[in-house]
Amino acid sequence: MNAQLEPLSDKDVEERLAELPGWSVEGGLLCRGYRFHGHFAAVAMVVHVAQIQEELGHHAELTLGYNRLGVAVNTHSVGGRITHLDFGLARRIEEIAPVHGVR
Numbered sequence: 001m002n003a004q005l006e007p008l009s010d011k012d013v014e015e016r017l018a019e020l021p022g023w024s025v026e027g028g029l030l031c032r033g034y035r036f037h038g039h040f041a042a043v044a045m046v047v048h049v050a051q052i053q054e055e056l057g058h059h060a061e062l063t064l065g066y067n068r069l070g071v072a073v074n075t076h077s078v079g080g081r082i083t084h085l086d087f088g089l090a091r092r093i094e095e096i097a098p099v100h101g102v103r
């Protein structure tokens with residue numbers, strides 16, 4: 001199997017979470033909530049995340065509020081486990097978040 005698709009052990013998940021402040025695992029999903037200074041900033045972040053997701057071929061559940069965005073991801077193709085693909089997406093999202101004035 002593609003190593004990227006190998007489900008991570010609980011220990012691996014904990015170690016990788018330690019390097020991603022603000023992210024947690026809830027209900028089997030790697031999650032983070034972001035807050036913005038207004039609605040369009042949140043919407044722009046959604047579009048930017050969508051670009052990254054299409055590039056990676058990996059897609060999170062995105063929940064848009066007024067000035068909030070929730071990101072929640074696991075890997076459907078291995079039965080909803082957390083894999084390197086999920087952490088790869090999370091890291092890419094973290095890189096772009098500051099551009100959108102996350103507070």
Ligand SMILES: C[C@H](O)[C@H](O)[C@H]1CNC2=NC(N)=NC(=O)C2=N1
Pocket residue numbers: 057058059060073074075076077078
């Ligand atoms: C063919 C395509 O790459 C797959 O269906 C991708 C799309 N995005 C995906 N996203 C997530 N989160 N898990 C998947 O297994 C998945 N599979």
